[in-house]
Amino acid sequence: xxxxASKQVIRTVGSCLPDLSPLAKQLHASPGSKKIVGVxxxxxxxxxxxxxxxGCAERSLGIREWLESQGHQYIVTDDKEGPNSExxxxxxxxxxLITTPFHPAYVTAERIKKAKNLQLLLTAGIGSDHIDLKxxxxxxxxxxxxxxxxxxxxxxxxxxxxxxLVRNFVPGYQQVINGEWNVAAIAxxxxxxxxxxxGTVGAGRIGKLLLQRLKPFNCNLLYHDRLKIDPxxxxxxxxxxxxxxxxxxxxxxxxxxxxxxxxxxRGLFDKERISKLKKGVLIVNNARGAIMDTQAxxxxxxxxxxxxxxxxxxxxxxxxKDHPWRYMPNHAMTPHISGTTIDGQLRxxxxxxxxxxxYFKGEDFPQQNYIVKEGKLASQYL
Amino acid sequence: xxxxASKQVIRTVGSCLPDLSPLAKQLHASPGSKKIVGVxxxxxxxxxxxxxxxGCAERSLGIREWLESQGHQYIVTDDKEGPNSExxxxxxxxxxLITTPFHPAYVTAERIKKAKNLQLLLTAGIGSDHIDLKxxxxxxxxxxxxxxxxxxxxxxxxxxxxxxLVRNFVPGYQQVINGEWNVAAIAxxxxxxxxxxxGTVGAGRIGKLLLQRLKPFNCNLLYHDRLKIDPxxxxxxxxxxxxxxxxxxxxxxxxxxxxxxxxxxRGLFDKERISKLKKGVLIVNNARGAIMDTQAxxxxxxxxxxxxxxxxxxxxxxxxKDHPWRYMPNHAMTPHISGTTIDGQLRxxxxxxxxxxxYFKGEDFPQQNYIVKEGKLASQYL
Numbered sequence: 116x117x118x119x120a121s122k123q124v125i126r127t128v129g130s131c132l133p134d135l136s137p138l139a140k141q142l143h144a145s146p147g148s149k150k151i152v153g154v155x156x157x158x159x160x161x162x163x164x165x166x167x168x169x170g171c172a173e174r175s176l177g178i179r180e181w182l183e184s185q186g187h188q189y190i191v192t193d194d195k196e197g198p199n200s201e202x203x204x205x206x207x208x209x210x211x212l213i214t215t216p217f218h219p220a221y222v223t224a225e226r227i228k229k230a231k232n233l234q235l236l237l238t239a240g241i242g243s244d245h246i247d248l249k250x251x252x253x254x255x256x257x258x259x260x261x262x263x264x265x266x267x268x269x270x271x272x273x274x275x276x277x278x279x280l281v282r283n284f285v286p287g288y289q290q291v292i293n294g295e296w297n298v299a300a301i302a303x304x305x306x307x308x309x310x311x312x313x314g315t316v317g318a319g320r321i322g323k324l325l326l327q328r329l330k331p332f333n334c335n336l337l338y339h340d341r342l343k344i345d346p347x348x349x350x351x352x353x354x355x356x357x358x359x360x361x362x363x364x365x366x367x368x369x370x371x372x373x374x375x376x377x378x379x380x381r382g383l384f385d386k387e388r389i390s391k392l393k394k395g396v397l398i399v400n401n402a403r404g405a406i407m408d409t410q411a412x413x414x415x416x417x418x419x420x421x422x423x424x425x426x427x428x429x430x431x432x433x434x435x436k437d438h439p440w441r442y443m444p445n446h447a448m449t450p451h452i453s454g455t456t457i458d459g460q461l462r463x464x465x466x467x468x469x470x471x472x473x474y475f476k477g478e479d480f481p482q483q484n485y486i487v488k489e490g491k492l493a494s495q496y497l
Numbered sequence: 498x499x500x501x502a503s504k505q506v507i508r509t510v511g512s513c514l515p516d517l518s519p520l521a522k523q524l525h526a527s528p529g530s531k532k533i534v535g536v537x538x539x540x541x542x543x544x545x546x547x548x549x550x551x552g553c554a555e556r557s558l559g560i561r562e563w564l565e566s567q568g569h570q571y572i573v574t575d576d577k578e579g580p581n582s583e584x585x586x587x588x589x590x591x592x593x594l595i596t597t598p599f600h601p602a603y604v605t606a607e608r609i610k611k612a613k614n615l616q617l618l619l620t621a622g623i624g625s626d627h628i629d630l631k632x633x634x635x636x637x638x639x640x641x642x643x644x645x646x647x648x649x650x651x652x653x654x655x656x657x658x659x660x661x662l663v664r665n666f667v668p669g670y671q672q673v674i675n676g677e678w679n680v681a682a683i684a685x686x687x688x689x690x691x692x693x694x695x696g697t698v699g700a701g702r703i704g705k706l707l708l709q710r711l712k713p714f715n716c717n718l719l720y721h722d723r724l725k726i727d728p729x730x731x732x733x734x735x736x737x738x739x740x741x742x743x744x745x746x747x748x749x750x751x752x753x754x755x756x757x758x759x760x761x762x763r764g765l766f767d768k769e770r771i772s773k774l775k776k777g778v779l780i781v782n783n784a785r786g787a788i789m790d791t792q793a794x795x796x797x798x799x800x801x802x803x804x805x806x807x808x809x810x811x812x813x814x815x816x817x818k819d820h821p822w823r824y825m826p827n828h829a830m831t832p833h834i835s836g837t838t839i840d841g842q843l844r845x846x847x848x849x850x851x852x853x854x855x856y857f858k859g860e861d862f863p864q865q866n867y868i869v870k871e872g873k874l875a876s877q878y879l
Contacts, residue, residue, distance in 0.1 A: 171685075278657035287834055288667065302543075302552065303546045305838045434673075446673075449669030455687070
């Protein structure tokens with residue numbers, strides 16, 4: 116699936132050629148006051164605990180004063196689902212929608228159709244799969260992310276999760292808080308990372324940062340991507356390119372997912388593909404929950420075929436109380452958090468402000484930020 | 498304390514000069530069958546779950562057949578405390594005692610006095626502070642560790658714990674299993690490791706491996722030790738030597754303890770020293786629990802002066818059910834586990850076998866393995 120599904124690719128690319136897309140247009144804010152809506156997670160009592168906690172609804176990226184001083188309207192909410200939500204009320208007349216992958220406003224084709232004034236969709240963070248990108252492209256909208264804003268945050272978090280699984284940390288912690296002491300119950304399945312084979316599915320910005328951080332651990336590093344890493348960097352990291360995903364995966368003791376969610380990667384790890392992985396494989400997925408078949412992961416964790424699964428992404432988000440990943444054995448899951456560190460928030464807040472400023476002035480964004488521009492999807496979403 | 502307590506040092510060194518120590522003698526097994534006692538943690542139902550689980554009492558380092566085929570007696574137990582323990586029964590006539598830091602047989606001066614046949618104390622792992630080293634030296638015993646056997650295991654585990662604290666992982670995991678979803682309650686105190694100041698107290702084998710693994714994280718790396726790291730390695734790692742511990746500590750966002758427990762380091766982090774650390778400091782201690790003042794750590798975690806504390810070492814071990822570190826806020830503790838990964842076990846089991854073989858043959862051990870030799874303590878214990 117990762118390498119197939121070429122039909123979908125061609126169709127998407129075809130529809131995006133500028134000369135075939137009458138809706139493609141240069142982004143420039145029309146004159147006058149704009150209505151900007153931000154959808155962020157609420158912090159409640161935590162908002163006051165850290166002056167740099169810019170990513171929450173209460174602090175609204177710290178751009179309210181700046182926007183309002185220029186005469187724009189800035190509505191912020193965390194109420195994003197269903198026909199009676201606060202977000203839904205503003206869909207018909209908003210010009211810009213800002214949201215995050217941590218508490219995503221799902222921008223469906225239906226919402227896009229309703230949003231007659233909408234020009235710009237900004238993701239404060241990385242990963243814009245909460246938007247129907249094809250519908251956005253066909254409607255001539257611009258979608259942009261703060262590329263790079265939290266890639267370090269996510270890569271660091273992935274290395275943490277690798278070690279948590281390799282070391283069997285969670286049962287150790289649970290023993291402590293339960294008043295127990297049973298070293299054997301942890302040690303019988305705790306390993307060193309050194310010498311193990313680690314493969315990343317996708318070696319874009321985050322995957323490369325992870326590989327660089329893995330380098331001193333003396334692992335056998337593999338990567339699969341559409342593109343080979345620059346030869347100098349590849350040599351420095353010592354990672355081996357694997358052209359065929361299904362050749363790479365069964366070699367891996369540890370698999371890390373670093374690919375966006377696209378039509379090609381949705382459900383990539385289904386029952387069949389998981390069955391071909393090494394028995395006892397560890398999987399880290401901070402990319403997107405829907406890249407996995409939810410039930411196939413539960414079954415493989417229960418049988419022990421997957422010996423540990425850790426990540427911060429779920430399908431959907433927030434994960435409902437009865438999401439089966441909460442209760443499967445040998446997981447080390449958290450809510451979607453890896454990209455929203457305080458350091459990451461400072462960077463993506465600054466990146467959003469910069470793009471809004473350029474939008475008002477009719478200037479281009481940094482090229483790598485565009486996900487949909489003039490009717491075309493960025494290459495990683497093809 | 499780390500740099501003072503010179504009185505103790507001089508006295509110890511003085512008593513260890515070969516010409517002043519009439520008990521100093523070359524180690525060589527006397528002819529005939531030896532009684533070897535091993536004290537290891539029991540694995541019970543976990544023993545059968547992994548054929549490489551050599552470190553448990555049931556597998557006894559995998560050396561029983563080899564020892565018995567040479568006519569030696571090999572007693573293994575996990576029952577190590579008190580006058581009626583299995584270990585105590587064998588003290589009067591054992592020749593060799595093997596134990597681990599994970600389930601340590603405490604070898605007091607009293608036990609040494611009783612052990613008339615004892616010649617050799619082997620630590621399967623690293624860290625021999627469970628032995629009264631001065632009494633061992635004065636009695637002419639040899640104490641040796643499997644130096645290097647699990648330094649990688651511990652260094653990897655330390656990096657995991659740094660990230661767990663920096664990322665505020667534990668509350669995130671707890672939300673998941675409790676059916677909750679509150680990104681803000683995690684994010685308001687989750688950071689990137691990049692750019693932070695990390696200081697290691699001690700830069701021996703483990704400390705150096707940690708610094709090497711921290712290198713790609715782009716931190717500000719500091720270290721304090723008796724000795725400077727080799728200039729080439731120091732340059733490669735980019736870590737800065739801090740001669741004065743109390744100058745280094747207040748600069749650190751994250752402090753990692755990598756020093757053995759000695760009379761100089763016992764209680765090193767007391768109330769006063771902790772009060773001078775940066776507010777919100779994170780501390781990782783996989784070295785020894787007694788380097789910290791137990792209650793001072795609890796108080797500082799409760800007040801928030803220490804924002805997170807993680808480690809796998811306790812005073813004493815096993816930690817009793819009511820040990821206050823189990824219940825203090827913002828900890829990420831486990832039982833003593835970091836050095837007893839399956840990979841570590843394979844290495845320290847091989848190292849113990851090698852030293853026993855050399856002992857039987859009257860050959861020297863690898864020089865770096867000696868903790869007490871011919872009445873002298875290894876330099877890291879001075």
